[in-house]
Amino acid sequence: MTLTNESAPGSVDGTGGEHLLVVENLNVAYKVHRRLRPTLHDISFSIAPGEVIALVGESGSGKTTTGHAILGLLPENGQVTGGRITFRDQVLTELSPKGWRSLRGRAVSLIPQDPTVSLDPLRRVGEQVEDTLSLHSNLDAAQRRRQVHELFETVGFRDVELRYRQYPHELSGGMKQRVLIASAIAGEPDLIIADEPTSGLDATVQKQVLDLIDDLRRRNRTAVVLVTHDLGVAADRADRIGVMEHGRLVEVGTPEQIFDSPQHPYTRRLVGAVPSRSAVPVRDVAAVGRREPVITVTDLHKSYGGTDAVAGTSFEVHRGETFSIVGESGSGKSTTARVLVGLTEATSGSVSVLGKDITRLDRRGYRPLRQDIQIVYQNPYSSFDPRFDVFDVVEEPLRAFQPPQLPWKRKKANRDRIVAALEAAALPPSFADRHPAELSGGQRQRVAIARALVVEPKILVLDEPISALDVSVAAQILQLLENLQRERGLTYVFISHDLAVVRAISDHVAVMQNGRIVEQGAVDDVFSRPSSPYTQKLLAAIAGRKLVHL
């Protein structure tokens, strides 16, 4: 804990004090096509009891592999090729399968990444927590059940017997993660590997789960290796942060050291990419407000089978501005976006886009408007036809407005516009011939943007466009959007659950909860003087508040 920090600040070896876990020169390689590909290079760090060390880095940096190596759960093709891991007086890297089994769950346990797929859908959740007890204790069935009840109380469940008997599909994501935490602490471990424990959860739920982990480790002096891509989470929760890049631990230090005086160039780049740290041009909100509205929504309702997904929202979006809608899952923000782009009909209320009332338009009636309003999704890959190459993907919206003609003639005629759209999205023209499957997440999102731009729309609806991306890639995409808006005068409707991003890029913001807008206004007003309790709660839940100085 603090002792370690004070005695050797930022030391890679974390010397001083007692050590729970010592990782020395760990090398891990994956066997790919009969050849060993080194993945981790000389990783060395240590953890004291009760300490939280966060491993941060982008996807592919090796942070999850490090976590799995400590648990002895590398994938079948992975192997430790050098170095050693010592836990108390046991050398883990020399352990037999049987030795591993007795250690896992009892001394070292895991809180997994995605709670929605980490529980067996066919078994009651209580039984799944009980597993740890049946494997590592001599308790009889009744004692185990009582123990599970206690664990459920510890993780904050009230009706414990009901919870015990429920199946995973009857629980929300946050509740599932509580179950998994209960299962991880059932064996009273000394060390917990938390592998992106909150990445799929809403901000307020994320805060509850992280608070719970914090609380548990304080109570039991459990050490935690927190694997995360979210620098905010690391800043809030860790005693020390290890920054990983390409399988190397490039820098270790306290949050203050990492964020205020990063040493390694990669750390500097990573820290610089945090949304509200990047240079944001000051926006003249007042000027925006004087422009004419391009989208006017009045008392919009949309219900699915009796339940209201959107229950009476009203807002205006002005030309050239970025209007953000924030909220947690199920708040109705994506449904609102779907109504705006004509993918679903409003139940009642009125919606007008560019002066045209679209409330009663079916898909065919909406079609002419698609030249002017386009949507970009969170996960572009699933919205691409798998047989299409990039050229076809970008061409698709154009084709909808062109008379049918021979494919080669059409492709020749469209070539210039597609290359222009790709260039606008900062992709080289040569990408046209590649297949989306070969591209990285950021490149795919650029292709999706190019596809939206090809018809030269006036409005872009961006539905969580950067949530699936690494922080530095996300920053690049935001920069791209920023430039496009400046050059082309685009209007953005930005749908997001990430308040830090919203704060950085929006002019106006609407906060949604249970299908209603609980607060809206200029971004500075909403963020610095939130009037609704829900907004205050959301703001309080932002990870890394000390980081972004909200």
Added chain:
Amino acid sequence: MRRYILKRLAQAIAVLWAAYTLSFILLSVLPGDAIRNRINAPDSLMTPQQAQTLLEYYGSNRPLIEQYVRDLWGLFTGDLGYSITNGGRVWGLLTLNLPATAKLAGLGLVIGLVFAVIVALLINYAKFGWLKDVFSFLPALSTSVPIFVIGIIVLNVFAFDLHWIPPVDNHTFTALIAPAATVGLVVSGPLAQVLSNSIRLTRSQPFVHVMHAKGAGEGYIFRKDILRNSLLPILTLLGLTIGELLAGAVVTESVYARAGLGQLIVTSVNTQDLPVVQGIVLLTTAIYVTVNFITDIVYPFIDPRIALDEKTTRAARTRRLAAAEGLGGDLVEAADLFEKRAPVEVARS
């Protein structure tokens, strides 16, 4: 739940009716007529009066639609009619031949399942890589070899060369083993393929990773998680397998010269004995529909995500595919295998 069952019952009746009608039309358009064949046979000793009575009785001189309505009415009153070739009651013929085929299909299913489970386990859990490869090859092999080839090989080796089993049916259990193993081997192909893929997919699920992290060994995880999760797609496939078993029985019974529904349908189709063929079609359709109905009822007991009320039944089917996650392709593949080889479609209607 009650509404669901009633709805399924109505569906089952509709399927039975469709199968009946379809086979009626198919057999009517075939050239020739069993009754006239019998009258005009050289060894027939019938007087013209007798011939007339026979024609009147079967009504084969009446318009087709009238025959159809009459037969259908008979069906509702529980009367399947009489065989044209041997004059016995159709119902009697069916009950006489059903037990033999049921034994064959039943034992065939057991052998097929056991074989499929063993192969699937070996594919997934064998220690040596080459062993896995060998076993991965088996399901495809057993599905691609036609059933009569397997039957003839087994017969030649075990009956004629080794004399382990009798070459014809002498109503002993030993005589049943070879034909049942033949049918079983054939149906085990798709079962093994789907089961081994579903075990593989289940093992790669994150929740299995979590189980490992709890310190559980392979055996524990298999018992607690893998078994039930991998059974889901098998259950769906089982409904199709019943049809396959009955179709396989037709060929197997011919190869092994066993009495049974298979033999009965072969002779009845050859002699255009319409009432008997209709009876068999109805019986097999009823079995098929019943088995699929039972699998649908059993599903929610294995998978708590599926509830059998009227609102969710449609979603249940989609859910089921989602539960199999990625197994859709394998199911289609398995269904394709069935389609390609089904020797007598009548048995599956």
